[in-house]
Amino acid sequence: MKSKIIIKRNGETLYTGKILNMPVKHEAIVQKSIELFDDEDPCIIHQSFAVKQYAETLLNLLEKHKEVQVDDFQDELFFLDINPLDKVVISKKG
Amino acid sequence: MIYLDNAASTKISEEARDVMLHAMSEYYANPSSLHDEGIKAKKALNIARKSIAECLHVPRKSIIFTGSGTEANNHAIKGLFNAGHIDTIITSTIEHHSVMHAVKTLESRGANRIFLPVNQEGYLDLEKLDRALETNKNCLVSIIYANNETGTVQDIKSIHELVKKHDAFLHLDMVQVPLHLPINLETLNCDFASFSAHKFHGPRGVGILYAKDLTLLNPIIDGGQHEFNKRAGTENLPAIMAMATALENTVSSVKERETKNKITSTYFLEQLKKANIDFHLNGPNLDQARITSTLNIGFKHEDAQSLSFGLNQQGIYVTLGSACDSESVEPSHVLKAMKIPEDYIHGSLRFSLSHETSKKDIDDVVNALKKLIK
Numbered sequence: 001m002k003s004k005i006i007i008k009r010n011g012e013t014l015y016t017g018k019i020l021n022m023p024v025k026h027e028a029i030v031q032k033s034i035e036l037f038d039d040e041d042p043c044i045i046h047q048s049f050a051v052k053q054y055a056e057t058l059l060n061l062l063e064k065h066k067e068v069q070v071d072d073f074q075d076e077l078f079f080l081d082i083n084p085l086d087k088v089v090i091s092k093k094g
Numbered sequence: 095m096i097y098l099d100n101a102a103s104t105k106i107s108e109e110a111r112d113v114m115l116h117a118m119s120e121y122y123a124n125p126s127s128l129h130d131e132g133i134k135a136k137k138a139l140n141i142a143r144k145s146i147a148e149c150l151h152v153p154r155k156s157i158i159f160t161g162s163g164t165e166a167n168n169h170a171i172k173g174l175f176n177a178g179h180i181d182t183i184i185t186s187t188i189e190h191h192s193v194m195h196a197v198k199t200l201e202s203r204g205a206n207r208i209f210l211p212v213n214q215e216g217y218l219d220l221e222k223l224d225r226a227l228e229t230n231k232n233c234l235v236s237i238i239y240a241n242n243e244t245g246t247v248q249d250i251k252s253i254h255e256l257v258k259k260h261d262a263f264l265h266l267d268m269v270q271v272p273l274h275l276p277i278n279l280e281t282l283n284c285d286f287a288s289f290s291a292h293k294f295h296g297p298r299g300v301g302i303l304y305a306k307d308l309t310l311l312n313p314i315i316d317g318g319q320h321e322f323n324k325r326a327g328t329e330n331l332p333a334i335m336a337m338a339t340a341l342e343n344t345v346s347s348v349k350e351r352e353t354k355n356k357i358t359s360t361y362f363l364e365q366l367k368k369a370n371i372d373f374h375l376n377g378p379n380l381d382q383a384r385i386t387s388t389l390n391i392g393f394k395h396e397d398a399q400s401l402s403f404g405l406n407q408q409g410i411y412v413t414l415g416s417a418c419d420s421e422s423v424e425p426s427h428v429l430k431a432m433k434i435p436e437d438y439i440h441g442s443l444r445f446s447l448s449h450e451t452s453k454k455d456i457d458d459v460v461n462a463l464k465k466l467i468k
Contacts, residue, residue, distance in 0.1 A: 001397070001400035001403065001404060002400070002468075044423055045399070045423055048399055049403065052399070052400070052403045056403075056407070
């Protein structure tokens with residue numbers, strides 16, 4: 001969870017920083033909160049727990065792939081708050 | 095699965111569960127009803143009350159059943175204030191929210207409130223308590239006997255002496271105590287004490303308020319004449335009966351359980367040191383006055399939420415002391431009041447062991463932490 005990532009499109013950096021601070025859609029957080037807690041209005045701790053679940057998904061992909069081509073995993077990575085997701089590439093930093 | 099969150103809630107014991115299930119089908123009548131089934135239920139209620147009173151070494155008429163430890167704390171504080179017996183409530187900065195928020199509520203209704211500081215181990219500043227009692231009249235002192243986050247056990251004997259010297263009332267939040275320390279309320283001689291069943295392998299939704307003199311308290315829930323006119327609402331008999339069973343079992347095995355807990359906790363801290371993990375035990379060391387199974391540990395430069403998440407992924411269940419406000423996750427008020435060093439406070443987790451926690455469990459936890467803390 002301390003991992004840092006770089007999100008790029010066509011060589012342009014869209015995000016660089018801690019995986020836990022990656023851009024996540026609020027509606028995805030709410031969706032995860034409903035799935036986990038049946039709560040559509042999660043407190044900050046539950047929101048943060050939901051983000052960690054998504055970070056775990058991304059970390060699992062980054063363990064298998066040096067670079068994650070988001071086009072190949074649009075369903076799994078739908079939570080990213082990046083529009084559009086086309087041609088987005090994610091890699092671990094350091 | 096390694097469950098290290100026993101200070102939050104314990105698993106109900108098999109005996110208590112069996113009593114509860116049996117009572118749900120056999121003692122369904124209202125104890126206030128004057129027919130055979132109601133009389134049977136009333137008798138069971140009285141037997142449970144006597145058993146609990148015996149475990150706590152107090153008369154049965156000093157015990158009222160509540161819906162939780164939180165309710166018991168609220169009732170002691172608000173009930174005494176509402177009856178006009180106190181003007182000032184003196185408490186500490188490391189109380190459970192059920193005390194802190196009850197006191198703040200009463201402040202808005204004219205009560206004078208004093209939150210006393212603690213030192214870095216969580217022990218109350220007794221000189222300041224003495225001064226507060228000296229400069230205020232009609233006081234209630236409400237203190238958490240054993241802290242739920244750090245395990246710190248207060249010097250209740252000295253607190254009691256000061257309280258009585260100044261002719262004040264003493265309420266003890268004893269929610270964390272039954273599983274870990276012998277209890278004798280007659281010897282403690284406090285005025286009020288609160289307990290909660292699910293902290294000692296009983297069911298949730300039931301607690302105890304002890305009041306040396308029940309007539310001092312106003313009810314905080316109005317209604318029928320239940321619980322000596324002090325707590326209205328049909329008694330939760332199956333839970334009360336199960337609580338009595340859980341308490342009987344708990345008090346009869348407290349010493350052997352705490353002995354085992356201390357061995358396991360000592361082993362835990364030793365293994366963390368051996369693993370070269372940089373940590374800070376938030377609270378007293380294991381030889382001081384404390385509950386030995388509640389270990390609040392700060393990991394240097396770590397994020398407690400991430401550690402907790404990582405442990406959860408590996409089937410290890412611990413808890414954060416954090417509170418959440420609308421925008422941020424803050425370290426708990428207890429750790430802040432104890433002035434835990436900044437390097438450790440944000441990486442603080444509570445590991446609350448039980449007598450069932452094995453050395454193998456501890457090895458697994460330390461290995462998991464080693465992987466998470468790189």
